[in-house]
Amino acid sequence: MIVRxxxxxxxxxxxxxxxxxxxxxxxxxxxxxGFSFHITTLYANKETPIHYQNHLESVYCISGEGEVETVADGEVHAIKPGTLYVLDKHDKHLLRAFSEMTVACVFNPPLNGKETHDENGVYPLEAETIME
Incomplete structure (x- = not known):
């Protein structure tokens, strides 16, 4: 059992x-x-371009407000507490936080730990592993 x-x-x-x-x-x-689970804080008044080419992600908003825009079609979806969005097609998107947002994220395949977005908004498939 894992408890943290x-x-x-x-x-x-x-x-x-x-x-x-x-x-x-x-x-x-x-x-x-078989997956990774993260609690992420998005800073207020920031826009983050993201394109997970190597991962699928689901995001559940716990607090704060913002929006996510899919780049391919320009469709914009409001995000507020209780909203889930799922990037099931490796969607290139823009994530905008209007206020500080706390979200719970699940990634498949799982992250190693030290991943940050590259210049294209991509996490590498393999990255430095966090050692406990």
């Missing part, structure tokens, strides 16, 4: 920061669950 608290993970290498967000990686590839 958000606060324990936040105080460890499982907390990864980027310019527009920070993510606490609660479950990772080395946990052998």
């Amino acid at each position: 608290t958000l606060e324990q993970a936040r105080q460890s290498d499982r907390r990864v920061k980027a310019d527009n967000w920070e993510s606490v990686r609660m479950l990772l590839k080395d946990d052998n669950m």
Whole structure:
């Protein structure tokens, strides 16, 4: 059994920061669950271009407000607490946080831990592993 608290993970290498967000990686590839699970904070008034070419992701909004826009068709969806969006087609998208947002994210395949978006908004398939 794996038991971790958000606060324990936040105080460890499982907390990864980027310019527009920070993510606490609660479950990772080395946990052998077949997916990774993260609690991510998106900073207010930021737009993040993302294109997960190597991963599928589901995102559930816990707090805050924003929107997600799919680049291919320009469709915009409001995000508020209780909203789930799923990037099931490796959708290139723009994520905009109007206020600080907290979201729960699930990735398949799972992340190793240290991933951040490259210049195209992509996470690499393999990255540095967080060691506990």
